[in-house]
Amino acid sequence: MTNRVPCSACGELIHTDTAAKNSGLCMPCKGGYRDRIEAGKRQREDERKYDKSPARLFWLDLVRRVHSQTGGVSILSPSERTYYAVRCLLGEVFNGGFYQFFANHSGELYGLALDGLLELEASRTYALVLEAKELLFGDHPVPVNFEARNTLLPEIEALDIKDKRGLALDALEKEFWSNSESLDSRCTQFAVSRGLYDVQ
Numbered sequence: 001m002t003n004r005v006p007c008s009a010c011g012e013l014i015h016t017d018t019a020a021k022n023s024g025l026c027m028p029c030k031g032g033y034r035d036r037i038e039a040g041k042r043q044r045e046d047e048r049k050y051d052k053s054p055a056r057l058f059w060l061d062l063v064r065r066v067h068s069q070t071g072g073v074s075i076l077s078p079s080e081r082t083y084y085a086v087r088c089l090l091g092e093v094f095n096g097g098f099y100q101f102f103a104n105h106s107g108e109l110y111g112l113a114l115d116g117l118l119e120l121e122a123s124r125t126y127a128l129v130l131e132a133k134e135l136l137f138g139d140h141p142v143p144v145n146f147e148a149r150n151t152l153l154p155e156i157e158a159l160d161i162k163d164k165r166g167l168a169l170d171a172l173e174k175e176f177w178s179n180s181e182s183l184d185s186r187c188t189q190f191a192v193s194r195g196l197y198d199v200q
Helices: 016-021 027-031 034-051 054-068 078-103 105-119 123-137 146-152 156-160 164-177 183-193
Strands: 004-006 013-015
Touching: 004 016, 013 016, 027 034, 054 078, 054 183, 078 105, 078 123, 078 146, 078 156, 078 164, 078 183, 105 123, 105 146, 123 164, 156 164
Parallel strands: none
Antiparallel strands: 004 013
């Protein structure tokens, strides 16, 4: 049986040779990355809890219903549509910016997302989305149809050169990502107030 002793900093059991080599410290403590390991463990535990939460289970049910029936988002109740559209907007923009939202199928929810932001009283976010729409589509309305919408969108390479429009879009995204209106909390409060799910 291998002899093990506790690390003098964190208490994790380590081989005696390691302790002797590192003045009683485990390798993560000696290397200064123990905090990152512990943060990763906490994040994984939080993710496991979230996967079983009412919010996550409700979201998965919404996605299943929208994508498994021919009616799409129209089969949802008005409150469910609001929640779904705003959550799709948040997910897309936080993941890949406004361009991703409009270029993907979620872009068909543009009007619903705007209405939802008004319902959530997220007026600054509403203004950011409108400004992004103007930068990407100008005076054109945003088509619901995927192909028509992508035909109107500028080539993404044109935005990557960081001209005036590209820089303006970057600024809008940075403000959106700052989450000044606590959109996640607003969505949760909206869902709970409408009886969509309970918070445990």
